[in-house]
Amino acid sequence: MAQVKDPVCGMVIDSETAKYKSEFEGQTYYFCAPGCKTAFDKEPRRYAHPQQDQHRHHGHS
Numbered sequence: 001m002a003q004v005k006d007p008v009c010g011m012v013i014d015s016e017t018a019k020y021k022s023e024f025e026g027q028t029y030y031f032c033a034p035g036c037k038t039a040f041d042k043e044p045r046r047y048a049h050p051q052q053d054q055h056r057h058h059g060h061s
């Protein structure tokens with residue numbers, strides 16, 4: 001039994017009972033709902049590395 005965080009909505013869920021999961025860069029991510037999984041699958045980088053995204057807010061080229 002392991003508690004993991006849904007990277008999309010931030011909800012804490014149990015990895016053993018989570019019905020929705022995706023693999024990205026060798027890591028498994030768990031989701032509370034199909035909508036969260038779909039959002040992650042569309043832009044996995046955005047949710048797997050949220051801090052990198054913030055650095056790109058400066059300027060627009």
Ligand SMILES: [Zn+2]
Binds near residue numbers: 006010011031032036
């Ligand atoms: Zn969620």
